[in-house]
Amino acid sequence: MNILHEGLVELGFDKGEFSGITILPLSELEPKMESYIASLQEYNAKFDLINTDDHDEIAVRHILDSLSALPKICEILASRFEINAGVAAESLSLADIGSGAGLPGIPLAAALPQFSFTLIERMTKRCGFLNHCAQLLGLKNVTVEEDQAERLEQKRFDLCVFRAFRPLEKKMTKVLLRILKDKGCLCAYKAKKVNIIEEMENIPQKPKYEIFPLIVPFLTENSGVEEERERNLVVIER
Incomplete structure (x- = not known):
């Protein structure tokens, strides 16, 4: 079984769009993610990126996990920011805060x-690793910032994502909300x-927030283990 392919299909990436927002065709996204997995495996020890070198574990716990939120993110972009209703995608600025190995930013940017x-x-x-991956995958829409x-300027981004960043508490929530533009939101x-x-x-x-359950193929369901994991997306409004 091709875990990555099956998982992407289960998440709906073969349909070509979410909430009316076009996504990269599966035939192009899948090889990019395979190249990304290979880079994670190659550079993991040198840069201390993730806690596994196993291909299928990376595919499930990192790639599919990162992409599992894309349908909800597209829904937010389409409704909250009125993408496809006169607002151009190029006018919005999205960020992955504390990107680390590029998760979830690189899979989202690729899609x-x-x-x-x-x-x-x-x-x-x-x-350096993130710049390497952006170049390798041809992600011209990605900028890496050290x-x-x-220290980020106020009201800079429309939407920020973060994963395995740090626990939400008063100080960090204030910092993250501060870097959002008006109408902006955090997706944790x-x-x-x-x-x-x-x-x-x-x-x-x-702040005002909502919790949305995430389905991650082979992690939150069909995992083959007795206790399946729980994943959620927390959407926090400015």
Whole structure:
């Protein structure tokens, strides 16, 4: 079984669009993700990128996990920012904060070549890896920036994603909301809903947020293990 292919089909990437927003054809996206997996395997030890070198584990836990939120992200782009209703994709700025190995930014940018993505990463060596991947995959819509969230200018991005970044707490939530433009939102990849609620309840004057369950093929279902994992997307509005 080709885990990556089967997972992408299950997520709907063979349909060519989500919420009316065109995505990269599966026939082009899949080889890009295979090249990305190969780069992660090649450079993992040198740059301390992820905690596995196994192809299928990377495909499921990192690539499919990153792309599982794309239907919801496209829904947000189409409705909140009125993409396909007179607003051009090129006018929006998206960012992956604390990008690390490029997750979820590189898979998202590959799937949405019409949108501009900035990958924010504080470690120089990882920025080198991100630039290498962007060039290897032909991602002309990607800019890599060596910086920390705390130093980013205010009201810079329309939508920010982050995954395995750090727990949401008062200071970091304030920092992340500060870098959003008006009407902007954060999309945080998280695990258990009960933990998310506890995390958010501990934030004084907590912002408006919603939790959306994510289906990650071979992780949250059909995993072959007794206890399947839980994944959610937390959408926080400015």
